[in-house]
Amino acid sequence: VTSTPVPGDRELLDRARRxxxxxxxxxxxxxxxxxxxxxxxxxxxxxxxxDIVQRAFLNAWRRIDSFKGDSAFSTWMYRIAFNxxxxxxxxxxxKRLVESGSEPADDRRxxxxxxxxxxxxxxxxxxxxxxxDDRKIIILTEMEEKSYDEIAEILEIPKGTVRSRLFRARxxxxxxxxxxxxxxxxxxxxxxxxxxxx
Amino acid sequence: xxxxxxxxxxxxxxxxxxxxxEGVEVERHVGSCPECARDLAAMKDLSAxxxxxxxxxxxxxxxxxVLREIxxxxxxxxxxxxxxxxxxxxxxxxxxxMYQRRAPERSMVAAAxxxxxxxxxxxxxxxxxxxxxxxxxxxxxxxxxxxxxxxRAAKMEEERSRGARQExxxxxxxxxxxxxxxxxxxxxxxxxxxxxxxxxxxAPLLGRHSSDRYLQLDLTEGELKDLEMLLAxxxxxxxxxxxxxxxxxxxxxxxxxxxxxxxxxxxxxxxxADDEKEKDAPAANEPRDLLDKDAEQxxxxxRKVIFVFEPAEPKK
Numbered sequence: 001v002t003s004t005p006v007p008g009d010r011e012l013l014d015r016a017r018r019x020x021x022x023x024x025x026x027x028x029x030x031x032x033x034x035x036x037x038x039x040x041x042x043x044x045x046x047x048x049x050x051d052i053v054q055r056a057f058l059n060a061w062r063r064i065d066s067f068k069g070d071s072a073f074s075t076w077m078y079r080i081a082f083n084x085x086x087x088x089x090x091x092x093x094x095k096r097l098v099e100s101g102s103e104p105a106d107d108r109r110x111x112x113x114x115x116x117x118x119x120x121x122x123x124x125x126x127x128x129x130x131x132x133d134d135r136k137i138i139i140l141t142e143m144e145e146k147s148y149d150e151i152a153e154i155l156e157i158p159k160g161t162v163r164s165r166l167f168r169a170r171x172x173x174x175x176x177x178x179x180x181x182x183x184x185x186x187x188x189x190x191x192x193x194x195x196x197x198x
Numbered sequence: 199x200x201x202x203x204x205x206x207x208x209x210x211x212x213x214x215x216x217x218x219x220e221g222v223e224v225e226r227h228v229g230s231c232p233e234c235a236r237d238l239a240a241m242k243d244l245s246a247x248x249x250x251x252x253x254x255x256x257x258x259x260x261x262x263x264v265l266r267e268i269x270x271x272x273x274x275x276x277x278x279x280x281x282x283x284x285x286x287x288x289x290x291x292x293x294x295x296m297y298q299r300r301a302p303e304r305s306m307v308a309a310a311x312x313x314x315x316x317x318x319x320x321x322x323x324x325x326x327x328x329x330x331x332x333x334x335x336x337x338x339x340x341x342x343x344x345x346x347x348x349x350r351a352a353k354m355e356e357e358r359s360r361g362a363r364q365e366x367x368x369x370x371x372x373x374x375x376x377x378x379x380x381x382x383x384x385x386x387x388x389x390x391x392x393x394x395x396x397x398x399x400x401a402p403l404l405g406r407h408s409s410d411r412y413l414q415l416d417l418t419e420g421e422l423k424d425l426e427m428l429l430a431x432x433x434x435x436x437x438x439x440x441x442x443x444x445x446x447x448x449x450x451x452x453x454x455x456x457x458x459x460x461x462x463x464x465x466x467x468x469x470x471a472d473d474e475k476e477k478d479a480p481a482a483n484e485p486r487d488l489l490d491k492d493a494e495q496x497x498x499x500x501r502k503v504i505f506v507f508e509p510a511e512p513k514k
Contacts, residue, residue, distance in 0.1 A: 021268040028261050030431040036256035054263045120250050142248045148215045163206040174244050
C-alpha cells in the first residue's frame with residue numbers, strides 16, 4: 001500500500017504560477033474556511049467577510065509570482081486577507097464595520113458574567129471594537145491557534161512583540177467584555193489547550 | 199501598580215510558548231503572586247468566552263467568484279480547458295458546501311451506528327469471491343448518461359475489453375480514513391452529482407451490508423485526482439491508495455483478528471429511503487451543460503476505482 005499522491009500546496013502553487021486556474025481553485029477550496037473565519041471575526045460581518053476573502057484570493061492569484069514559498073501558503077493568505085480587511089474598511093466597505101473604541105450601550109453590571117450563547121454577539125462586538133492590531137493577534141492566537149512564530153510571520157513583527165502585545169490585547173478585550181475573573185487558584189496553571197497547526 | 203512580573207512571559211506560558219526554564223520561573227512566581235494568578239485565570243476566562251464564536255464554513259460564493267474571475271481574465275492561457283474545468287469546480291464547490299451543511303440532517307453516522315449491531319462480523323466477508331464475479335463483468339455505462347460520442351465509446355469499450363485478471367490488478371483501492379465518515383461519503387456523492395457520474399451498479403464488493411463502506415466508481419484519472427484532492431482537503435481525513443491485492447491481504451489479516459474484536463463500527467446499511475433517493479436522483483444536468491462539448495469528446499478513458507470508507511483511528 002502506498003500513500004496517495006495528493007498534491008500539496010507547493011505543487012498546486014507551482015501549477016498556479018504556470019497559469020493553472022484549476023490548481024489555484026483547489027487552493028481556494030482548501031484554505032477558504034480558515035481564512036474566512038479569521039476575516040469574519042476581524043470585521044464582524046458575513047457579507048463583508050465574503051467580499052474581503054474573495055478579493056484576497058483574487059489578489060493572491062494576481063500576485064502569485066511574487067510568492068516565493070518561504071512561508072506556508074496559508075501564512076501568506078492570512079497576511080493578504082488582513083491587509084485586504086483594513087483596505088476594505090478604509091474604502092468605507094459596506095459601512096457596517098464597527099468603529100473601534102466606540103462603546104455600545106450596555107446595562108450589564110460589572111459583576112455579571114458572560115455565560116451563554118446569547119452573548120456570542122457581544123463577544124464579536126467587543127472583538128470588533130478592539131484596535132485592529134490587537135484584534136488580529138487575538139484572532140490568530142485564540143481562534144486560529146497559531147504559534148507565536150506563525151503569528152510573527154503573518155503579522156511581520158518580531159516574536160517578542162507578539163508576546164508583549166498579546167497580553168495587552170487580552171487585557172483590552174477583557175475590559176470590553178467586562179468579564180469578572182474567577183477567583184484565582186494559585187498553583188494550578190492550566191495552559192490553553194491548543195489544536196494542531198496547519 | 200503591578201507586581202512587576204513580565205506579563206508577556208505569563209501570557210507565553212499560558213499559550214505553551216515558554217521554555218522549560220521560563221515555565222518553572224512562571225510557576226514559582228504565580229504560586230506566590232495573587233495578581234498574576236488572577237491574570238492567568240482571566241486569560242482562561244477569556245479563551246472560554248471567545249470559544250463559542252467557533253469556526254465557520256466559507257460561503258460557496260467565494261470560490262465561485264474567484265474561479266469565475268480567474269476564468270474570465272485568463273482565457274488566453276487556456277483557451278477552453280480552464281473555463282470548462284473552472285465551471286465544474288465551481289459546481290463542485292457548490293455541491294460540496296451544500297452537502298456539508300446538510301450533513302447533520304442526513305445523519306448517516308447516527309443511522310450507521312444504530313444498525314451497526316446488524317452488520318456482519320467483518321465488512322469484508324465475501325470480498326474475494328464476490329470480486330471474481332465482478333471482475334469478469336464489464337462495467338455497464340451509466341443508465342442516464344447521454345449517448346457517448348463515437349471516440350469516447352470506443353475508448354470505453356477498449357477499457358472494458360481488458361481481461362478480468364488484468365482489470366483486477368489495475369483496480370485501485372482508495373482507503374479513506376476520516377473522523378467524519380458520513381461527511382467524506384457525502385463529499386464523494388456531491389462530486390458524483392457535479393460530474394454527472396454514478397456509482398457502478400451491482401458492485402459485488404459493496405456486498406449486502408456494506409453499501410456505506412464501499413463505493414465503486416468509473417473515473418478518469420483526472421476525476422480521480424480531483425476527488426482525492428477534495429477528500430484530502432477535509433479535516434482529519436487521510437487517503438491511502440493501494441491495490442486490490444494489497445487490500446485483500448489487509449482484509450485477510452483483519453478477518454483473522456476479527457473473531458474477538460468488534461472490528462469496524464461503520465458499514466451499516468443506509469436507510470432504504472436513502473438508497474431509493476440515490477437510485478432515483480437524476481444526474482446533475484447543469485454541470486454537464488457547462489462543459490465544453492469539445493472537452494467532453496476528448497474525455498480520457500475511465501476505469502474502476504473502489505473507495506473504502508473507515509472511521510479514523512482515534513488520536514492517542
